Amino acid sequence: RRVCTRQPPAGNHAGTQIRFTYTQLSTPGFLCCPGWTQVTPTSYGCNRPTCIAPCYNGGICGTHGKCNCPKGFTGTQCQIDVDECITEKPCAQICTNIPGSYECHCRYGFHLQPDGQSCRKNDSDGTALEARDLENDYGITTTTRTDGKPHDTENEVGDGEDENFHGIIRRLNKLEKQFAREKRRETETIQLNTKIDQAVEGVAELRLAAKNALHFLLETFGPVRQDMTNLKSKFELEHRRVDYLIQRVADLDHRLNGQRPGIMNG
Numbered sequence: 001r002r003v004c005t006r007q008p009p010a011g012n013h014a015g016t017q018i019r020f021t022y023t024q025l026s027t028p029g030f031l032c033c034p035g036w037t038q039v040t041p042t043s044y045g046c047n048r049p050t051c052i053a054p055c056y057n058g059g060i061c062g063t064h065g066k067c068n069c070p071k072g073f074t075g076t077q078c079q080i081d082v083d084e085c086i087t088e089k090p091c092a093q094i095c096t097n098i099p100g101s102y103e104c105h106c107r108y109g110f111h112l113q114p115d116g117q118s119c120r121k122n123d124s125d126g127t128a129l130e131a132r133d134l135e136n137d138y139g140i141t142t143t144t145r146t147d148g149k150p151h152d153t154e155n156e157v158g159d160g161e162d163e164n165f166h167g168i169i170r171r172l173n174k175l176e177k178q179f180a181r182e183k184r185r186e187t188e189t190i191q192l193n194t195k196i197d198q199a200v201e202g203v204a205e206l207r208l209a210a211k212n213a214l215h216f217l218l219e220t221f222g223p224v225r226q227d228m229t230n231l232k233s234k235f236e237l238e239h240r241r242v243d244y245l246i247q248r249v250a251d252l253d254h255r256l257n258g259q260r261p262g263i264m265n266g
Helices: 131-138 159-265
Strands: 002-004 020-022 094-098 101-105 110-112 119-121
Touching: none
Parallel strands: none
Antiparallel strands: 002 020, 094 101, 110 119
């Protein structure tokens, strides 16, 4: 069974050369080097890294002894919840941070769109925008009526400015679509980077497993191969000796056969 003869630096598994010795255990199993453990109690070798501190919120211990955190969490132990409402600003109106994620809500008079982020007016045809939000965020202004008459207004314009107003609406609609595409691209990029990191992690674990398997084969079958080589050499030597003896016997037999007629004639 493999036993580590020295302790590697804490939290550092990559590139560490480890020498193995053997010892007799009372029960079958492995004594793993510090920082490693078995994948399952019945698996061969110590191929699963362990972290000094536990990983929380679904974090996975990596080959370098550090926690790999899922999206929405950070910290050495994945114990810190990322506030996406501050770091990403994903919602059009109201953002509520929740553990590992966020939720978007709309102000009164608006409803949340299928993308889970945008808001539309309840009485709109599905293409109207809340221009007030873009006014506050990007300094875009529209003209409002100020004739003093009591009425409900929502970024209204005068009759003579209808053409300009509709042009602004089209521009705002185009901007909103562009912002939505950028958010989707950013989300897809983050997800792709996460998948790449997981793939690299998997390749590293497979490489480590292959290295352990190679060590096992060399340690198990290396002496057997040497013994087979020695036996082959001895067999070839004995075979040459037997061939030599057979040749000697054949020579003696030939000589005896050549001498028999003369002996009989005498």
